[in-house]
Amino acid sequence: MTTTRWAVLGPGVISGDFATGLRDSRHGVLHAVGSSDRDRAAAFAAERGAAASGTYDEILSRDDVDAVYIGTVHTTHADLAIRALDAGKAVLCEKPITPTAAETDRVLAAAARSGRPFVEAFKQRFGPFAELLRGLIADRELGEPLSLVAAFGYDQSPRTGRAFDPALAGGAILDVGCYPASLAVEVARLAGWGDAPASFGEVDAQWVNGVDADTTARLTIGRLAVELRTAVIREMPGSAVIRCTDGDIVMPDAWGSRTESPSSLILRRGAEESVVTVPVVQPMGAEADAVSLALAEGRVEAPEMTWADSAAIARLCSGWLDAARAAARD
Template sequence: MTTTRWAIFGPGDIGGWFARALPGSAHGTLHAVGSTNPGRAAAFAAVHGAPVTGTYEELLARDDIDAVYISTVHTTHADLAVAALTAGKAVLCEKPVAPSTEDVERVLRRAASAGLPFVEAYKHRFGPFARALDAAVAAREVGAPLRLSASFGFAAAERSGRLFDPALAGGAILDVGGYPVSLAVGLAAAAGIDPADLAITAVAGHIGDTGVDEHATAMVTGEGFTAEVECSIVAELPRSATLTGGRGSIELPDAFGSRNASAASFVVRADGRDRVVEVPTVDPFAAEADAVSLALREDRTEAPEVPWVQSRNIARLLEQWRAGLND
């Protein structure tokens, strides 16, 4: 397998995590850094050893870049992804793909017509932990119907910047609400439930004086599946989850892992017995990069970790959640 030459679009904090992870990937290397600020791109490239820098347009015109990792603000993801796909580059895009389902569909149509991989970077869906969890659900180890409880939240140090800017699609739902929602969508799919049949109900939360959702809760409901989801950018919330079925439960003390290591274990409690499932950890950013590399080499447009049916339905549910909070 040849090496995938990556460009990072958005030399910020998250881009730095991706850059540091790439040397540990099986198939990728950092080749270029793009930004609207040439000085910022050059400084980032110097730290992480990328030989090429430039504007987004300059890098997309090059033929020595195979894939682009997009880690800019939410509102720029869709346009950059479409431009990269049009230029013949595979795309790994930070979550969410876009604030609107309309823009998500625009990206997926472009990927389909270009015949190139597009992958949404929900890091907890990559690696052995997610595969083992999906397998336990698919095997009906805790029975049915299923009920999930999951949350993700933190207290921002300052109520400023992109997180609290409505013009940049700030707010808890798009920044961290996607974690429990994507977990719900992935587990529902593993149980054989069509993600398109899921809907958001019972929305509640708080919109701050900055105009963004700061804390929110909702129910994700479907036939044989219910999820209680919660997110916040003003309060620390557990990053654990529990999936309960008719025969027992799956306890996920660390449902989402960290930025440099996937989660390592979960407990299946069924029929009066506990089974501890332990799996190797991986660097989630490296795993995301390799998923794109494999799709590129195998001439696939999707990665099984986050297939397009899940991306489009995660986007739809997040849009419903935001709309319900604003009604």
């Protein structure tokens, strides 16, 4: 298979993590770095061993770039993704694609017009753990899924920076709450409720500095009962539990890290528990390989993270944000 020549757009912290993960990929290498600041791009490229650097437009105009990773702030994703797709590049866009469902639909429409691969970078969707979970649900190992409880939160102090900046689409839901939302969308689809809209019930929300800082939402997707929790002002276990008709799937570590995918889950049948363990992979490298495989096989989507799921996650997060705003006003 031909090696994918990657460019990073946005030489920030998460792009550094992607460049590290790319070293563990099977099919990709870091070739170029783009930034609004040419000096920052050059420094990142020199540190990471990339051959080229420059402005966004300079990098996107290069014939020796096959795919780009977008690691900039949420509010810039749409413009960069569309410019990259129009330039004929495959795109791996850091989650969320955009802060709104409407903008996400605009990016996905551009991807469809371009005929190039486009993948949203939800790292927990790639690798052996994700495959195990999908198989357990699809094969009804513990019967029909009935409910999901999932959480992801951390305590950022001081309450400043991107996560607390409304102008940069800060807040817990778009920063880390989208991970539980992504799982809810996937479980609902595998349970047969992929086309059902989310119906929100009770929502609790605390706002800090103009952003959703701590929120819990209870909702249904079809007949799947869902509870989502997220915060940027308190630590939460990165866990999830899927309750099924014949037992529970317990994930003490549902999301993994930027360097290691989750490795194990618990199957609980009444008083009996069994632990299932799978190999760990570098999840950001696995994301990159999903794009490389799509390129090699002439596909525009990765089965692990379809455009339909991306659109559904964007709708769910937008609905959660609206409900959180209403709850905060009350």
